[in-house]
Amino acid sequence: MKEQDSKSPLLRVLFYLLVVVILVFNLFPFLYAIVSSFRPNADLFSTDLFPKAFTFLHYDEIFKDSRFVTGLINSIIVAGCTVLISLALGSLCAYALGRLPFRFKGPVLYIVLTMTMFPQISVLSGLFVMLKGLNLFNTRQGLIMTYLIFTLPFTIWVMTQYFRSLPRELEEAAYVDGASPLEVFWKILLPLTVPGLVSTGLLAFIAAWNEFLFALTFTVTDQMRTVPVVISQFSGATSYEQPWGAIMAASMVVTIPLVILVMIFQYRIVAGLTAGAVKG
Amino acid sequence: MISPKKLLKRYLLRGVGSLFLVSLATTTGFGAGVTIRFTGDSSGDSGTFTKALIEEWAQKTGNKVEIISRPNDATATLAQYQQYWAAKSPDVDVYQVDVIWMGICAPHAVDMKKYVKEDEISQHFPRIIENNTVNGKLVAIPWFTDAGILYYRTDLLEKYGYKEPPKTWEELAEMAKKIQDGERKEGKKDFQGFVFQGKASESVTCNALEWVYSYGGGTIIDPDKKVTINNPNAIKALQTARSWVGSISPPGVVTYGEEEARNVWQAGNSAFMRNWPYAYATGQDPKSPIAGKFDVTVLPKGGDNGKNAACLGGWQLMVSAYSKQPDTAADLVKFMTSQESQKKRALQLSQFPTLPALYSDPEVLAKNGWFKNMLDVLKNAVARPSTVTGADYNQISTAFFQNVNKVLSGGTSAQDAVQQVEKVGKRLVR
């Protein structure tokens, strides 16, 4: 943890300036999107920074659309399951790779990495054929399976790194007390990796939540579709028109669960080992 | 004594089981006629209209229709369709397809000549039917059509002393420059003379085809598979367009699609615009700054010896070759493309019917007076070379639009551009 002691007033001012710059830089487009979501259609492309008129019309439109609500539910299910499976499978595997004796650690890590090396488009038709063959086409399970391609390698690598950085003394104490390797994992090491779990979990959730190409290709009925695909289907009076207001409103709605997740979990990200983990 | 838990489980299972059976029954449609699956416009005004039309047919015939939604973007839509066709899937019976996909769709479509008689076919615009016929097979029935047109500000033309819209591109350039300079002097710094679609995508293929054709430069590839793009008229056309960029058109026009151009136009910041007819209704909306101040006409000719061009757009309906109930599907298609249905579309959505007869229909004209002048435009609309190139259409279109875009932004000369396109074209129609 960075110490705040004896910082000169100048440094403090600079520091807060930096904070403000970061905030503005990150949030400005988001603010623009929020403002647009409340603008009536006629004003959507005006250059005024602040809206002259204010409307809830777009939010009304999107929630009246049952596909949008279904899409939200599907997205929650798919992203949630993807993250849970990745974290479960990934952290177990990472524990082994980071802590247990195993001869082929390097090769395994790189084999797992190959999943991420393909452009999405290259594996699209292969996966399509496979899903159809396994009867998983147009199902949430099928989509979850394909999402593991990008969440699993990443989870394994980050968590392996995390496990490796934990001090050995913790385990040795436990083994002396007669604990099994799994108990050591579950009771001692895993709780210490919560920051890593939270980071990878959040990032994996966001990746799965916003994923478009696989969702578009592997689900075809409104019951199964996730929210990014539903948004892409919004159209104005003709297919040339982009219902900018509705899209912005939908994006706001779609970003809110993510913000809530971050709010809940963010304090766990910076836990550190100073929480008295090592006795004595 | 059975525990309450076990009892609950038993009834739960029974409940779920019977629900399951009921759902099975309803999906297999016991005695409910045939279920046809349609994919096409399903959101926005177009979607609402389509759904209502399909429901009408369903009621009349006692069948059911399931609608599968498609992405708003045409390219994403085609990619979705292709997955179905690659799997020879019977999951969709009727597809709404773009006018340029005929070559790609042909192997996966039923020949509509089986279901529609010659005299019915001839009621549609001949150019569209020609476009939709691949190797003698009528791949899809026209549903509604579109063509590129010139929008002009009637109030500004009057203000600067012009009585009529321009007849040639040269006239347009002159008028646009005068109006642009005048308006900018009065303080409208962002005013442009002419906006169109220069974005490297299918949009500029349409625009550029219109320029090339209007100068007598052909249609890139002839229906007889001859690659005609490399000719002096085509070169002149592209050079003319290049001269607009930075003088009467903003340099950013090379990134403009339909909506970007419409934004500039509808805000009142342009004297002329080339766009599809959809911008007419949005422009005349009471809240629009230009309502009542503009009109439309056919695009200008390339010089006095040129021809008027209008790029053919629009959507068609096709029956899947893998459908398990093609006859019923064809019936739905015939209903949706009938004169009655198309008239409804013209009245509700102000979109162009594909039947010339409707352009003299009093009710249609009462709602859309401007359709009368569009009849000639549509009759002479020029189709992109999609039918002759079939599945390779995207390759020639990409080569064309990338090179045209480069010409517009000054990255290459018109001569080099047409030579590049010719090279690709020759490779494809070998």
Add this chain to the structure above:
Amino acid sequence: MAKEIDLMERQRRLAWYLIVPAVLVVFLVIGYPLIQVLVYSVLKYKLDGVTPPSFVGLGNYLFILTDSDFWHAVAITLIFSVCSVTLEAVLGLTVAMVANSNFKGRSFLRIAILIPWAIPTVVSSKIWAWMFNDIYGIVNVLLTNLHLIPQKIAFLATPITAVPVIIAVDVWKTTPFMSLLLLAGLGLIPGDLYEAASIDGATAVKKFFSITLPLVMPTLLVALIFRTLDALRVFDIFYIMVGGQGNMATMAIYNQQWLVSFLDAGIGSAASVIILIIIMIFVILYTRFSKTSFE
């Protein structure tokens, strides 16, 4: 002694049980697509529904390797990747350190820094494209009102201005990814190390280079490799902001064009394999560089 060996054995066995499922998932999900890509890459295979596939050996590969469009795409992708990832690493670490500090409102900051990553790429790219619009975009309006540029610029019209803009947007979007991982990594560094260093009279700069950087390096390296892989496969942001402009296609756009637009599974698959090889080269370079040892 015997107890220790016994423990080793249990650990070894457990390791197999834990690792094999994950590896199996990899093979299951990626196995078939990989084989299909390899097989198709040596065929002449148009997905038009009529032409049957035929064997052409290395013909597709030759076509791509002699296609200037392909090499152009590689160049664009490499320039983009190097610039993006470097900037993201530097900014990500800076933001992570700020977010790691103890100050009022840091919870708000931590939520705020994740926002760019949370907004769907399709949406944020469109917002940025609009902000850089040549007439109405806020960037042009601000720059001309502040008299910083003589007239409005069409940023996305040519590569010279468009590529830096796209890099900036990508940095905006993915710095959160780096920050979040690095934030977690920073949490692994024991606070007492800093205390001890303070007592020894070390400056903030010295603390950074001798404590922070070395100890966050492992996490940084993992974040780097994944960001690099993502950058090399970039598609969405280029596609939405500069669409089909041939001189700004990336490798993934080139790949997509042949596979989906041109319906050529043969060339498309060969392109996929070549791109895969290029990416693998980067991974190998990374291993050399990180010199991480796996016991």
